[in-house]
Amino acid sequence: MVRGLNHVTERSARELPGPVVRRLPKYLTLVQHLREGGVEWVSSADVARALGLTGSTVRQDLSHLKVSGLSRRGYRVAELERVLARVLGADRTWKVVIVGAGNLGQALAKHGDLQRHGFEICGIFDVDRRVIGRKVGALKVMAFSEVDGVVKERGVRLGIIAVPAWAAQEVADRLVAAGIKGVLNLAYANVLVRPGVAVVNARILESLQELVYMVRLGVADRGERR
């Protein structure tokens, strides 16, 4: 563990605990909606209520950031949004490639939410000749063999894996070799990558299975805990 090692160089970004990092996007989502709704101030209690947390947790989390609230008022929504966006890198554009032009890959490419939140889709790739060349939104499906070139030429750092389970590891290896620094794995199989490359798994099926467990036990929403 390297936690707290960078006190030497005192870089701006300090490593935050995992649970905090996973809550930050939720905070960002919330304050974006609040701002759109014209709300100017939000208290830790408000945030906690909306997200199913405690005020303590929210204040602890925000204390890691360079944001300060005001007694009796809470936090300024605009400031919170700016700081959260900064920490999460949501204030800049991130290039991404999608591998797999099946239902899920195509949906992501067309979805719009990604583009709207700072992700620039630099290409969607597949090995299936029947889909290569087909238009997906503004993009044309390219042959998977072209992915290295695109990643290198355009300096793409993120890759989304949306292929069948059996192909996931191979795709990951290829992306990492091409220079990808972070992999979002949607495939129903775990991938292993070398240290220095980040992997986040996001599998709808596993989330559904977790949900089923909770439903069977009649548990209230623990989903928010994450």
Add this chain to the structure above:
Amino acid sequence: MVRGLNHVTERSARELPGPVVRRLPKYLTLVQHLREGGVEWVSSADVARALGLTGSTVRQDLSHLKVSGLSRRGYRVAELERVLARVLGADRTWKVVIVGAGNLGQALAKHGDLQRHGFEICGIFDVDRRVIGRKVGALKVMAFSEVDGVVKERGVRLGIIAVPAWAAQEVADRLVAAGIKGVLNLAYANVLVRPGVAVVNARILESLQELVYMVRLGVADRGERR
């Protein structure tokens, strides 16, 4: 918190810690693939390596289940799969409705992975007249107003929300009112439901934002930790 309250009735299912519940689907995925690959035995160390955990964690997790390993051999893959499937309810069929027939909703309906893993999609709904009636795989998009009827008549317990953020809460309310017991929320907004109804959030965008944070810090895969 109701943890450990059911010692009175001593039901078969005991409430497992959240982190454990979130790892079980990963174990299941893994052993399914191992079984398909013809592997018969797997040790806690093997599982740990594949999933980026420690052997200790794996053994602790499995000790919650009614599964036993053998010294020098590990766990029997077939048994592990059976027990995990049982605990996660993956040994039976779960009826589900999808609300929102946009890119994501349609992709899920057509995806096939859900059906293949025991989820029966009883309907896909939307409010947009341009998509109502359209074929999506074997299904026809229905008007959202019909969702209550379908949920009640067919006894659907799970709902997937794949609508724009602004509509998510309204859809959740409607589903819960119709009798839905668990909500998988894919929308980019948090929903609140009454106690007794489970919510699991699975947002690709938030996972991507988490990934960006990790990439910026040059962190190795913490994604596996989840």
Add this chain to the structure above:
DNA sequence: TAGATTGTTAATCGATTAACAATC
């Protein structure tokens, strides 16, 4: 002023890891 809310410290709670006897 009185009251609400932050920011932070300390206490609690829970999860992960280490260790090792039991066992095949």
Add this chain to the structure above:
DNA sequence: TAGATTGTTAATCGATTAACAATC
């Protein structure tokens, strides 16, 4: 038998919560 692996207990580690002085 010797050695590897489980199952479990205890230790450690870390995250959440409680509490409260500071402050606006």
